Amino acid sequence: MFEEEYRKEMEAVGPDREQMERLLAAMEQKGRRPRPLRRTILLVAAACAAMVMTVVASAPTLRDTLEEFLGGFAPYAQPVEAAACTANGIEIKVISAMADRARVKVYAQARDVTGQNRLRADMDVWGGVERPEEDGKGEQEGNSRTMGGKCVGFDPESGTALLEFGTWGTYFSAAADGGLEGMELLVLGIYPDGLGRGKIGEDHWRIPLDIKILSSREVALSDMIGTVRLRTLYLSPLGPSILFEQEVESLLQYSPLAVYLSDGTVLFPRWEGGGGFGLKGDHWTIAPRGLDCWTFEAPVDLEDVTGISLSYWYLPMCGDAVGEGRWLSELPRQTEPGSQTP
Incomplete structure (x- = not known):
């Protein structure tokens, strides 16, 4: 099977008989004795194979790009064994992933197997990571979530792109910290021209994969902020996540979140997305949990x-317990180590 596919590949990239006859004629005119045809074809095939190996050998540069892109988060990205998926002439293969109790990010490489080099460094991609539906339950764990994708690296020599896909607001309750969770990468579209233009084909890419959930520090909450009741804070190396209940749409994403460290540093993590839970039937109503x-x-x-604050509301923390909350007189500012905790 492999030999047949290899032969077809070599025939596709090698010269046809008419081109070979012109090549041999040119060699005769220059006084060079042509080699037997079979040997010449084998040499051409060997040269083509060398070019293929060169392209494959250049692929590790994308891994270097990924490591540079992840920065300090690189140690938390785990290799993922998942089958590649080819659709619309584009092959997508998962390289690595990382996930905690509330978010997942998957990194994959994409290449055009048609030889048309349709991928671009500035292209748009759309997709995310889905979780299998839970059978036998009246409500799904996640009815809505934030998902998206982008191109974070491109190797022009091989035409291979490095893609990032993320989903935020999906609560992985089935797997304990450190356990595996079954997921599926779903790529809905690739747009070489950017801004949703020039979509490649109509078929989707689906790749099942298992991802290990990073350990989180879990802190029970009960505070009310406006119309929102905080329920659980999840702290992982990737960032904080807050599970809450609501009667009207939450505005937590517009409230500045600050994280206080024991050395006096105050951090302001960036809001990335979220999801809603517990909807039954009417998906246009407000999800009771977020x-x-x-x-x-x-x-x-x-x-x-040692603590967090949402807008002016400050919550001190000790281990997995939270102290009595209090109002701040002013919004926190970015500080360096050695500053005072409010």
Whole structure:
């Protein structure tokens, strides 16, 4: 099977008989004695194989790009064994992933197997990571979530792109910290021209995969902020996530979240997305539960976190317990180590 596919590949990239006859004629005119045809074809095939190996050998540069892109988060990205999926002439293969109790990010490489080089460094991609439906339950764990994708690296020599896909607000309750969770990468579209233009084909890419859930520091909450009741804070090296209940749409993502460390540093993680839970039937109503996710600029030692604040509401923390909350007189500012905790 492999030999047949290899032969077809070599025939596709090698010269046809008419081109070979012109090549041999040119060699005769220059006084060079042509080699037997079979040997010449074998040499051409060997040269083509060398070019293929060169393209494959250049692929590790994308891994270097990924490591540079992840920065301090690189140690938390785990290799993932998943089958590649080819659709619309584009092959997508998962390289690595990382996930905590509320978010997941998957990194994959994409290449055009048609030889048309349709992928671009500035292309748009759309997709995310889905979780299998839970059978036998009246309500799904996640009815809505934030998902998206982008191209974070491109190797022009091989035409291979490095893609990031993320989903935020999906609560992984089935797997304990450190356990595996079954997921599926779903790529809905690739747009070489950017801004949703020039979509490649109509078929989707689906790749099942298992991802290990990073350990989180879990803190029970009961505070009310406006119309929102906070329920659980999840702290992972990737960032904080807050599970809450709501009667009207939450505005937590518009409230500045600050994380306080034991050395006096105050961090302001960036809100990335969220999801809603517990909807039954009418998906246009407000989900009774929500899960919002923020991300750190760099990994944080979870034991160093001594408190958080949402807007002016400050909550001191000790281990997995939270102290009595209080109002701040002013919004926190970005501080360096050695500053005072409010």
